Amino acid sequence: MAEAAVAGNGAEAKMRVWRGDASGGEFRDYTVPLEEGMVVLDVIHSIQAMHAGDLAVRWNCKAGKCGSCSAEVNGKPRLMCMTRMNTFEPGETITVAPIQTFPLVRDLVTDVSYNYEKAKTIPPFKPKPKEADGTRRMYQEDIDRVQEFHKCIECYLCQDVCHVIRDHNENKPSFAGPRFFVRVASLEMHPLDTDDRLEFLRNEAGLGFCNITKCCTEVCPEHIKITDNSIIPMKERVVTRFYDPIARLLGALGGKKS
Amino acid sequence: MSTVAIDKRTLRQDTWWLEPMLVVLGLGCFAIYSTWAALQNGNYYAAPYLSPFYSPCLAINCEHVSVPLFGSWYNWSPAILILWIPGGFRLTCYYYRKAYYRSFFWSPPACAVRDAASGYSGETRFPFILQNIHRYFFWASLPILAFLWWDAIIAFNFGGSFGLGLGTLVLITNAALLSLYSFSCHSCRHLCGGGLNSFKAAPGRYKTWGIVTKLNEKHMQIAWTSLVWVGLTDVYVRLLAHGVIQDLRFI
Amino acid sequence: MAGDSYETHEYDVVVVGAGGAGLRAGIEAHDKGCKTAIICKSLLGKAHTVMAEGGIAAAMGNVWPEDNWKVHFRDTMRGGKLLNNWRMAQIHAQQAPDRVLELEEWGALFDRTDEGLILQRDFGGHRYARLAHVGDRTGLEMIRTLQQRAVSLGIDVFMECNVQHLLMNDGRVSGAIGYWRESGELIVFNCKAVVLATGGSGKCWQVTSNSWEYSGDGMGMAMEVGADLIDMEKVQFHPTGMVWPPSVRGILVTEGVRGDGGTLLNSEGERFMFNYIPEFFKAETADNETEADAWYQDKKNNRRTPDLLPRDEVARAINSEVKAGRGTEHGGVYLDIANRRDADYIMRRLPSMYHQFKELADVDITKEAMEVGPTCHYIMGGVRVDADTSATAVPGLYAAGEVAGGLHGANRLGGNSLSDLLVFGRIAGESAADYALGAAAATAPAPAEVDRLTTLMLEPFTDRGGENPYAIHGDLQRTMHNLVGIIRTESEMLKAMEEIAVYKERAARVKVEGGRRFNPGWHLALDLKNLLAVAEAATLSALECKESRGGHTRDDYPDPDPRFGSVNVVTRKHNGTVSVSLEPLPEMPEELRKIVEEQV
The missing domain is CATH 3.10.20.30 (Beta-grasp domain)
Structure with missing residues (x-):
């Protein structure tokens, strides 16, 4: 010094x-x-x-x-x-x-408590029962995607740069922000998880506010592809659930819980 | 407590406005040209080449009929019958959304640069909530792709004999680029395997998803290349049809 | 000043610190039915645990079925030069696998074996590949998992809240007092039990891998209320810290680099570690390059590479090479993985090391060697605790993690820290909860006591002489680096004691500018108290310990001395005076002694 x-x-x-x-x-x-x-x-x-x-x-x-x-x-x-x-x-x-x-x-x-309050709203990890032999089996190819999300160091630069709340303070109560879309994606894609957060994503978390302008991805110091790998895949799952009657009908193309 | 009282649109000192400006220029030029070309209702076929703006040509009065779905009562440009599919596909594409939200809507114009509008509801309301039908456009674009490949194949057929012209190569490249664009799309990636939580159980879909993921990383580049190429393809056929240039024949 | 207003909170258990140990303790106390608060100096999830890279040591046997707690116990004891508290080492080795699996139940995603189980990696001093890991960011995975678990349980977390003093009533702990960093307002906790999980004290030293938070708070506060500190001279200098550029000097380079095939080279390109294999480890260490290289693939028929000797050995070896003139341009040695592993492998196994070097030093570790040298990393010593309960000598006061001493003896093995946090964090939380559930209601502190402590905390704002806290801290770090560093000698340490006395006197004259609202100058001024207390305890212990062993090397007493082979160096404060004494270690049972002494 x-x-x-x-x-x-x-x-x-x-x-x-x-x-x-x-x-x-x-x-x-x-x-x-x-x-x-x-x-x-x-x-x-x-x-x-x-x-x-x-x-x-x-x-x-x-x-x-x-x-x-x-x-x-x-x-x-x-x-x-x-x-x-x-x-x-x-x-x-x-x-x-x-x-x-x-x-x-x-x-x-700055007072970043917004982020800690949002973190509290996310439905936590809910694992399925263990294997018959008492172990947890997960394979590397199943967790690669989620491990990328777990790299998040919670610097909140993505939250800072996101215009949904940066330029429109009034959206804060109804929008969780990129960091928490990554978090929800990490739970939704977790091979052991059994909870369903799509309704939460669409409503409380305000996924629809995101207009995928990708500034979160641009500023991420961990180089997490926030938009391509978490937000858009979550938007697609929300589409399957709420906006795609054919997929719902077919069922087979949907996520684990539909 | 309030946020820091800096009343500038941005503190960025770099040329953040350059990218949105180029996008406005690029997309603007394409939109103007393609609208003009689609409304021409002529000079879109120069045997054996059919302009992709008019393919498949679905009306009986087409210069080159692909499938005669519409009778002779239809006398507007046949491009209108099909262009809404690739148009809608691109309009709802995740990459183009980013591009035009930024450059046309200034929402935001660049990262850490203030939005132009004071209110914002994103894609939660009409009309932008319609972006969610992107995957339907993906499905709909698949038959179009089939026709474009068919066009590329019959571009080897010069009045019954096998040949190869510059136009043939242009059409093949066009079909290839548009296929790459369609199959690198985020919706396609989701449909291939993005919705699964365990890949171990579905090795085939995992593999497909992996390939599409690789392509998807280049989606923006492919989007621009294929956009420019499809425009140039139309230009090429149009110039041939007008007789301004002659096709270069290799075989 | 005296009479300043403060807010008050009532809890059964208050956990100070929100790293791995604090969060695990808080979760356990909560699960036991206690009203629990976790207090942390930084934002939640930023504690030093986040920087741990290599992995969590746990004998799960997923990669080597031969592995079990006994082997882990043996490795830990031998790595610690048998100065460990044997019972802690035993509990640690036995419970670590369950603690790792528990993290998985809470959502952690460790790298996998082909069979879908948790993959384990090689690390220094561990006989088998044993470290559960996530690339080179295991600490991040661990703290995030615990943090999210604590949040989902609804445990109260006081972020950016700095506990300064413990409150006592009738000879037992009754709470704590501190301040909010953001507002500068004072806060008092009334509680039945306190768990200290404040981490270490690396910020006493100049070249360190530790963050500003590591100011020895728990050790300082515990000593203040009568708890014992042990082995404060046992400081681990991690062999591989960055050495260049100057501003990043000390930042950690994970041992995983060597675990995954990186080797140490001097400026002549020689793998010098073969020249530094101590007698104690000769039987299990390869003495030639062929065998060392073969060991990565075939551990049954080859002995391990000396690059992965325990950290104290490697750090001293690097120190000697540099002193002998075989160091690099910037005073380190080379650590090379690029010549043995392809870029893909390196990027997959060591992604954050790649970025760290790329972005901070312009070095591409997939192509070039890194320059590394020792950096102050960990203190093996700390608050003396009971092995089975993590209780300190003060009723109601518990300690877990780096702040506690005993488990690691004279030297800690890599990977044993994260497992320490989980195992003893849980035990401390459980014991504190048991104690709190059986204890009488928390009592409010005497107003006079609060007044006294409030005055101490607000003193730096009064005009007492204009000393700059940053300058004092910088001087202290230089003193400890130069005089109580990796190699020590009596005359230098005596000089250090004189200088520390001067800093104490200067610290009493600190004047900070500005107000109470988020004022780092004030925060540092208050941290000086504990930094100086730990520096003094470490130096006094180091003077007393006239031998070389593990994380304590004396130039004037270069060899181990049996006189110090079975004692703890104990520091305690009584009536304002710090004293040092040698007290015998607990006796190890015969069957465990056999395990440790067994030749393999």
Whole structure:
């Protein structure tokens, strides 16, 4: 942290960081020394140590595994710990703003409780009985799809970038957001699960609000193909259940529970 | 508590507007050309090539009848009889939805750029709730594909003798690209196996699903390539029919 | 300050920490019928468990039917240089498989064998492939599964709430006091039992794989109310942390890289680990490359590669290579998997390692070798607990996970941490619940006590001299890195004690800027208390322990000394003074001793 002032080759990072809370605020400029390999989060820490000890920022692992340090860097939703400073032009002023979809607590920290409330509404895993020999048999090809969803680090960048709630606050009560479509998909495609969440998806979770414009997929730091692999497959299952009389008639083409 | 008080449409500094602009240009040009071509009601057949905009040609007064379903009372352009199928298929396609919601509706124009409209109900209400019938268009496009392949095959038949012209290759490529487009579609992927929760129990469908999944990853690229190609195919046949150019014969 | 308002909550059991151990404890206490709260410093699901990569060690025998709890027990004891609490090691080895299968019942998806069972992978010090895993993100799978289970059970979770002090009444724990990070408002919990599951203290050191949360909170608070700490000098330096670029120095490179075929090379391209096989492991370690390579395929007829010796051995070996001038440009050694495994295999088995190196260091591990070096990773020592109940010496206080000591002895094997969290998290939750259900109602703390603690917490806002908390923390980390690091010596540690005393004095003069609302400067100022307490306990223990064994290496006493072979180094605080003593380990029963000593 503080030793950044000693090392380095004289290069500097010019940052424009949002300071303030729900009552108001402004972008403030800071300049700190730049070391090789630094990421935006390192620079924020330098600002904390050298200029603004109370600069509020959320972070934990600094290795892209915990999903705490979400922010908007030059207007793009990103993990600060995975945004390297050398991806910007030398001398460029880099803007760091808090994520815009959730209420601001202070500086770069927002109140993400929306997500934790949505998580509580999801019908939990409900496994079928064990095999006759007392084991659980699942095969790799059956769980590959779901393991992709389990990579989610809950950084909520997909929730942040989703225009359904980002630009239309009034939709928040009726829309769960991409993170939770991924979660529901992981349960619906789980080879052991027996519950049915399609009605939930269509109604409470508001799957129909998604217009598949794919920003969630674009910002996902885990490169989960949120739209193609979870949202659209869920939309298709909802179609089978609610909008496709022929498929319902045939039955055979539907999901496990129809 | 309120969200951060930044009153800009976006803080992005890159050329986020470029992509929606190109899409408007691309889709706009195609829409204008295809409407014009579909309303021409002529110059869509240059033996042995039938323009895909008019295939299958279902009216008795067609320049080249595929199946005579409609009698001589029908004297509008026969393209109208069938173009609603590929049109509807593309209109409800998951990729094109993304493309036009972004570029035409600005909903949103790009990621982390504010929506143009203040209200939003997505695909929960009419008319957009109709997007859910996408798979019916997929089914309906299958017979069309069959006709396009048939057209490609008879494009080897030059007045009873076997031949190969540039037009033949154009038609084959067209049928191939449109097939790739149809079979890489998200609905097709679902129907092949996306609805299953255990692949182990259905190895055949797992394999098919796997192939379609691979194709599906390229759905956007295939969508654009096939769109451009089908337009060019019509242009080629139309120019032949007008006599502006001559078909290049290899055999 | 004194008289500041606070909110109060009543619970039977309060669990401090929401990593693997805390969540598992909370679930168990809830299932036992207790009104339970889980309190965590970060958002739910961000605890350090999320960073665990390799897997959960459990002798399920899915890959090697020869495996069973006895072999796991033996591996754990030998890896820990027999300084482990034998009973904890036994319970751990016996119960780990059930805990893993339980996760599966709650929705976890581990990688599979061809028969559809949980696949297990090789790891350092484990005789058989034993680690249930999900690629290289097992910790994420584990914490998400537990988190979702806790949420579905409706357990109350207090997120971004920092517990600062335990409250006592009549010689037993009666609650805890802390603050909300978001608002800075104070909060008091009245309860019958507290489970500490706060993790370790790696943030005392400069090069560490640990996150900011690892500030030794549980150890500091437990010591404050009279619990014992043991083996605080036993600190695990994981052999493979990233070394370049500087800003990522210390970030973990999973042992799974070696488990899946990666080898360590010095700058001369030599597989140097063959030169560092200790006598203790000679019989079971390959002494040539042919045998080591063959072992990956055929474990019956070959001995294991020395690349997978226990972590302390590998870390010391790397340290020696670098000191001898055979290190890489940036002071590490090479870890190469690209020369032995194809890109597909690497991407499937180690996807997050691939991304970590690609995005943070511009290194493509499917094509190039990684540069790695030791990083402070884990503390084997911690709060002394009873093996069967996880109870500390303080009535009503329980501890599980990294905060507790004993299970791992002098050195922890990879994969034994996640299983530790599950096994002892459950036991701590169960015992705390049993205790709470039989205890009298929770009592409110005396107002004077709350006033005293409130004053302590709000002091950094008063003008006391203008010390910067970030500067003190940075200095402490440098001291511990340079003077109480991987290789230690008396004169340096004495110097460290002097410096720690100065930091304590400086910490009393910290002044933070800004207000109470989400103020990281203030949070760090308060964390200094525990960081300094742990640093002091670790240094004092390290001075007392005049030998080298496992995660404690003395330059001035380079060999193990039987005098320290059967004792715990105990640190405790009495009337404000920290004392250190040597106390005998519990005696291992004969039949278990036979298992450990058996030659294979």
